[in-house]
Amino acid sequence: MGASNIAYALLLLVLINLSNHNIKGTEAFHQIYENLQSESVESVNHLHRTGFHFQPPKHWINDPNGPVYYKGFYHLFYQYNPKGAVWGNIIWAHSVSKDLVNWEALEPAIHPSKWFDIGGTWSGSITLVPGKGPIIIYTGVNQNQTQIQSYAIPQDPSDPYLRKWIKPDDNPIAMPDYTMNGSAFRDPTTAWLAKDGHWRTVVGSRRKDRGIAYIYRSRDFKHWVKAKHPVHSKESTGMWECPDFFPVSLTDFENGLDLDYVGSNTKHVLKVSLDITRYEYYTLGRYDPKTDRYIPDGDSPDGWDGLRFDYGNFYASKTFFDYKKNRRILWGWANESDTVQDDILKGWAGIQVIPRTVLLDTSKKQLVFWPVEEIESLRGNYIRMNNHEIKKGQRLEVKGITPAQADVEVTFYVGSLEKAEPFDPSFTFIPFDLCKMKGSNVTGGVGPFGLITLATPDLEEYTPVFFRVFKDTSNHNPKVLMCSDARPSSLKQDRGPLPKERMYKPSFAAFVDTDMADGRISLRILIDHSVVESFGALGKTVITSRVYPVKAVKENAHLYVFNNGTQSVTVESLDAWNMETPLQMNDGAL
Ligand SMILES: *[C@@H]1O[C@H](CO)[C@@H](O)[C@H](O)[C@H]1NC(C)=O
Ligand SMILES: *[C@@H]1O[C@H](CO)[C@@H](O)[C@H](O)[C@H]1NC(C)=O
Ligand SMILES: *[C@@H]1O[C@H](CO)[C@@H](O)[C@H](O)[C@H]1NC(C)=O
Ligand SMILES: *[C@@H]1O[C@H](CO)[C@@H](O)[C@H](O)[C@H]1NC(C)=O
Ligand SMILES: *[C@@H]1O[C@H](CO)[C@@H](O)[C@H](O)[C@H]1NC(C)=O
Numbered sequence: 001m002g003a004s005n006i007a008y009a010l011l012l013l014v015l016i017n018l019s020n021h022n023i024k025g026t027e028a029f030h031q032i033y034e035n036l037q038s039e040s041v042e043s044v045n046h047l048h049r050t051g052f053h054f055q056p057p058k059h060w061i062n063d064p065n066g067p068v069y070y071k072g073f074y075h076l077f078y079q080y081n082p083k084g085a086v087w088g089n090i091i092w093a094h095s096v097s098k099d100l101v102n103w104e105a106l107e108p109a110i111h112p113s114k115w116f117d118i119g120g121t122w123s124g125s126i127t128l129v130p131g132k133g134p135i136i137i138y139t140g141v142n143q144n145q146t147q148i149q150s151y152a153i154p155q156d157p158s159d160p161y162l163r164k165w166i167k168p169d170d171n172p173i174a175m176p177d178y179t180m181n182g183s184a185f186r187d188p189t190t191a192w193l194a195k196d197g198h199w200r201t202v203v204g205s206r207r208k209d210r211g212i213a214y215i216y217r218s219r220d221f222k223h224w225v226k227a228k229h230p231v232h233s234k235e236s237t238g239m240w241e242c243p244d245f246f247p248v249s250l251t252d253f254e255n256g257l258d259l260d261y262v263g264s265n266t267k268h269v270l271k272v273s274l275d276i277t278r279y280e281y282y283t284l285g286r287y288d289p290k291t292d293r294y295i296p297d298g299d300s301p302d303g304w305d306g307l308r309f310d311y312g313n314f315y316a317s318k319t320f321f322d323y324k325k326n327r328r329i330l331w332g333w334a335n336e337s338d339t340v341q342d343d344i345l346k347g348w349a350g351i352q353v354i355p356r357t358v359l360l361d362t363s364k365k366q367l368v369f370w371p372v373e374e375i376e377s378l379r380g381n382y383i384r385m386n387n388h389e390i391k392k393g394q395r396l397e398v399k400g401i402t403p404a405q406a407d408v409e410v411t412f413y414v415g416s417l418e419k420a421e422p423f424d425p426s427f428t429f430i431p432f433d434l435c436k437m438k439g440s441n442v443t444g445g446v447g448p449f450g451l452i453t454l455a456t457p458d459l460e461e462y463t464p465v466f467f468r469v470f471k472d473t474s475n476h477n478p479k480v481l482m483c484s485d486a487r488p489s490s491l492k493q494d495r496g497p498l499p500k501e502r503m504y505k506p507s508f509a510a511f512v513d514t515d516m517a518d519g520r521i522s523l524r525i526l527i528d529h530s531v532v533e534s535f536g537a538l539g540k541t542v543i544t545s546r547v548y549p550v551k552a553v554k555e556n557a558h559l560y561v562f563n564n565g566t567q568s569v570t571v572e573s574l575d576a577w578n579m580e581t582p583l584q585m586n587d588g589a590l
Helices: 003-019 340-346 373-378 431-437
Strands: 025-027 030-032 059-070 073-080 091-097 104-110 120-129 133-141 147-154 199-207 210-218 232-234 240-249 266-274 279-288 293-296 315-322 327-334 356-360 367-371 379-390 395-397 405-413 421-423 446-455 463-472 478-485 507-512 520-528 531-536 541-546 558-563 569-579
Touching: 059 091, 059 133, 059 315, 059 327, 073 120, 104 133, 120 199, 120 315, 210 240, 210 266, 232 293, 240 279, 240 315, 240 356, 266 293, 266 315, 279 315, 327 541, 367 531, 373 379, 373 405, 379 395, 379 558, 405 446, 405 558, 431 478, 431 507, 446 520, 446 569, 463 520, 463 531, 478 531, 478 541, 507 541, 520 569, 558 569
Parallel strands: 059 120, 421 463
Antiparallel strands: 025 030, 059 073, 073 091, 091 104, 120 133, 133 147, 199 210, 199 240, 210 232, 240 266, 266 279, 279 293, 315 327, 327 356, 356 367, 379 569, 395 558, 405 520, 405 569, 446 463, 446 558, 463 478, 478 507, 520 531, 531 541
């Protein structure tokens, strides 16, 4: 057999094994395909690779780790499998950038090598420690699958690239004690120095079904002691992964705050990633630094129905404070929605979303998110549309840009909400189900209207992102639903009957907290081949979808504005740009 035949035979073996569902189990809810995790990638399929999103040249990636700005470089570490396109063999890969747009890959920062992390180097964060420089704290897994917190320091803190990392011998810094579950103890946050001279970090955990965020204190960044009470916990939410805990200003809606900021005009945000559902939620609340307790505001739902940074394909997110520009920046992982077989065939899985600034909304009830301004440097060819009325059933093509790799900003003027459908109390209040019931092809009063992305002209394939306005029957306030509906996104045939062999095509949706008092609503979308990132009402509601069209690809993809509501809608302004691919992508040291 020639080499390619051998490769093909190997692949068949892999697929046969897969359809025997040779799945060892779940750890951190990643499906573990023990026989696949070191299956080397023969070739990389480029059809659905992104043009301007962060992704390495091949293989599996998941959580962003240790984002930091240091000596002129943004550093991004991330969970990476150096051997294959499914989860496993996890190391900390490392890339740097001067502008959050062009990335250079460096050699991996940490990988399993010591008794306390020989079973895996999992997620963690970086803290800039005065007098010492950046310090990584991360979760290692020992040979017994116990999760342990350890630290690593740069060999040369004066190297802006931070190329080499050392795990000092006085590791680890925290082991699970007898009251804790050693399989549920991970993802330490960036630490902050409190007024009492002690550092604090938060670590995710669970006890039975209660999600827990433990808080640890340290004077020297080496000896860490668990506080008597967790900073917060919540029953029936299961394991809390990747906690993120930071202050936001109640008076300055333009700048971010560093973790050690102390002042009366702040609130705190606690975000956790729910292992059971693979969604995140956050609350706004009060942190008392004296007792180290956090209490969510009464009107901030604490549980499954909590607010989300992103209502789509988005997980294990982490923010950092960028002191160069005084802003807090959010990274998050968007996993694949096609099948494991497809991941193996295409040779890669997972991307990082475009980094987003995080601010408190002026309502003080939620956060708002916006792609970092640097991404606008990739904007190329540009077209603009003004004051275009779109009547019921009309669809208007946006021509003159490359719709498979674009940035689009549109403001719709709706005017009167008279015709809005009553929000029937029998409707489900679960946006996902409401969007499924009332998709873009179901006529409404005010809406559905929005953009049709990655579409064929006959709409055989399309991913619509749209609004539908309801009127609350009790108080007549508008209820605005935003949907990013992947159901019609791809004609690709599923491989088999098992869930893992079917493409995931969810009707992601959320309500947007706006009364549309001026009759307007805006939408921005970043489209990048297999990802559609949508920002409703200037970032109040964000939804990321992963989609895999087979016809609406590259130059065969189209972009439209549409309205399927009886009320006419005006495209007050629409600006759309081609997005260039950064010159320097990530194909260095890996
Ligand atoms: C792993 O578990 C075995 C058996 O319980 C025990 O003897 C050993 O000390 C453990 N090793 C570590 C590194 O915890
Ligand atoms: C410990 O955590 C693991 C992983 O979350 C879970 O499977 C196990 O049931 C937990 N054990 C107890 C006693 O709660
Ligand atoms: C990733 O993709 C699958 C669909 O294949 C989905 O069900 C899962 O919840 C997703 N999210 C994460 C964070 O794993
Ligand atoms: C608008 O509605 C019509 C009629 O149901 C349907 O054919 C068309 O596909 C819809 N447009 C979108 C974008 O769903
Ligand atoms: C409307 O769109 C949904 C989602 O793509 C699809 O399942 C349904 O069959 C469509 N209905 C009609 C009448 O076209």
